[in-house]
Amino acid sequence: MDSKRIIESSSSSSSSPLLFRGNAESQSQQYDSSDDVASNDEQHKQKITSSSSSSSIPPPTxxxxxxxxxxxxxxxxxxxxxxxxxxxxxxxxxxxxxxxxxxxxxxxxxxxxxxxxxxxxxxxxxxxxxxxxxxxxxxxxxxxxxxxxxxxxxxxxxxxxxxxxxxxxxxxxxxxxxxxxxxxxxxxxxxxxxxxxxxxxxxxxxxxxxxxxxxxxxxxxxxxxxxxxxxxxxPDSPRWLAKMGRLKESDSSLQRLRGKNADVYKEANEIRDYTEALQQQTEANIIGLFQLQYLKSLTVGLGLMILQQFGGINGIVFYANSIFISAGLSESIGTIAMVAVKIPMTTLGVFLMDKSGRRPLLLLSAVGTCLGCFLAALSFFLQDIHKWKEVSPILALVGVLVYVGSYSLGMGAIPWVIMSEIFPINVKGSAGSLVTLVNWLCSWIISYAFNFLMTWSSTGTFFGFAAICGFTVLFVAKLVPETKGRTLEEIQVSLNSNSMKK
CATH class of the missing domain: 1.20.1250.20 (MFS general substrate transporter like domains)
Structure with missing residues (x-):
């Protein structure tokens, strides 16, 4: 693909123009000497690579x-x-x-x-x-x-x-x-x-x-x-500014975001080169998204959003009180326990996101939600057959807490993270609208249908959610790419290359 060749050449070429002009005085000392451009440029790129990969402290801006x-x-x-x-x-x-x-x-x-x-x-x-x-x-x-x-x-x-x-x-x-x-x-x-x-x-x-x-x-x-x-x-998004052709503003925005002393040469050129490659393609509307080159991105984005909602999250969170009452528990105890689990597990997911990677965390989260729904379903099943009546309320509470904690660890955040990463800039607007719309539509379906499903069969409802969560594990293992440690441009090259191979 042309974009792959462009990105590779921009990182290795010694003649790539310097886009950024925000710190003109300090950067001119590095690039104005025409006698030793090649050697300086090589040292410059090494400096960029080491500084960008080793710095884990976010700039104040x-x-x-x-x-x-x-x-x-x-x-x-x-x-x-x-x-x-x-x-x-x-x-x-x-x-x-x-x-x-x-x-x-x-x-x-x-x-x-x-x-x-x-x-x-x-x-x-x-x-x-x-x-x-x-x-x-x-x-x-x-x-x-x-x-x-x-x-x-x-x-x-x-x-x-x-x-x-x-x-x-x-x-x-x-x-x-x-x-x-x-x-x-x-x-x-x-x-x-x-x-x-x-x-x-x-x-x-x-x-x-x-x-x-x-x-x-x-x-x-x-x-x-x-x-x-x-x-x-x-500042506005440097990638959006580059897409709109406002290259100087894109460079200035990038410098503000990385810090005034940061070297943004490589990143600025990578954004520009990939944006130029995409500008040769037309902007895709929602109908235009259903092309082979976008097929994997669209499948992953829509699939994660559908599975996130059909796993039952909004039904369980919106109607937690009625679930606890049906299971024979105090609603106040259940609600307090949910809040006590949800915030710490969501915080843990934030810290693990860039350490463990998206896929392992998503797999662990999906397995946990499957287990939580299975335990809740087992609790209602025991109630139906009038066995272990003393144990079944505790089992329901544990099941809901395992579900909510596991969901907060990964399934809540990661589909949105991946959605923001996998679509190229020329289709990100239409693709993002479609994916977000599908998420809210599925949310409404589950919110509306949950009480009817519980009236039909509490056991069947949670076994159904457990089955969907189990399918989520397979979906993630087979289709979801790992995006940790890659630039957005590198992710596009990988996805499009895989699509073309297929």
Missing amino acids: LTFTTLVAVFGSYVFGTAIGYSSPTQARIMIDLNLTVAQFSIFGSILTIGAMIGAIVSGTIADYAGRRLAMGFSQLFCISGWLAITIAKDAWWLYIGRLLVGCGIGLLSYVVPVYIAEITPKNLRGGFTAVHQLMICCGMSLTYLIGAFVNWRILAIIGIVPCLVQLLSVPFI
Whole structure:
């Protein structure tokens, strides 16, 4: 493939032009001498290789930029967690029926699907940074509508607007973080997206136990404002800028993200050369994604999102209280135990992401979710046959905690990390929109169907989830590539080469 030849030549050629001009004075001393360009360039590339591969301490600008981005993830978590602690009070205050509140809860995923459809287009044409700011306008408007709601319709409108905002955020945040971070830090930094979702959800549960639902909605505006007011101070994605032909701005952005004294020569040229190769190809719409060259990336991206949701996560998390009650447990004990497991395991996944690799962590997580669902199914089976009644509630609690802990370790974050890595820049917008839309659609299906499935058979429901989680192990082992330690450009070369061989 042409892009492979271009990348290899850019790393070995001594005549590649230096794109970056941000530190003109310091860099001119290295490159202005025409007599010994060859020897200096060789030393320069060795310096780049050693400095980029050995440095594991993130520069302050990169850390700050990632922190601003994941405030959007925190907003995502607050939106998901809002309905659980507020249900009883909202139904009393606004005289809502169970059906009306169910609409209020589920309409979030409808809004998220709408946001997902346009997420790629907005992020591609306006930029990742502006897309995050734009999404917060939806979220702020939605929270305000919920705050002043006097009837169900205002609640629906507010929840729908918040859903549109988080549908956009669920795509743009992991993609932006993946595009700005170096390969040795990318996995862990991108996984912080899931960690902040977890923190937002858990803190909303906690705060919602003590404050009125209107005040909780106002509190939800705070992280929205933090990100909205902070995005003007962070750089845009160097890869997006290069795609738009703004090469000097791409180099300047890359220098800010890597630190003013960092050498970005090799990385800047690699981004430019690969972008130039992709510009020879046309931008693909969603229909155009179904071509042989994108087949593996699309299969991996869609497959992970479908299996993530059909493994039962939203049904188990959204209706955990009813699961614990059905199993004969106290709902408060179960909920507290879930929060106590979820945050530490998500944090552990962040630290392991760039050490163990994506595939081993994903395999371990899928095996754990399979085991958790099997234990929960066994608990309900024992109830059905009236055996070991003293043991079955504990077995259900252990099963749910094993499932939630294992999911938080890998299945929650890694599909989003891999989604942000495997698609080339010329199709990332349309592919990201499709993958995010499918994720939210599957989320709605499971959220809507879970109570009906539990009414049909609690044992059958969890055995079904266990089977899907077991299939996930096979899917990951056979199809999911390891992306640890590779630049985004190297990942594209590997995927496209494999596709062409087949």
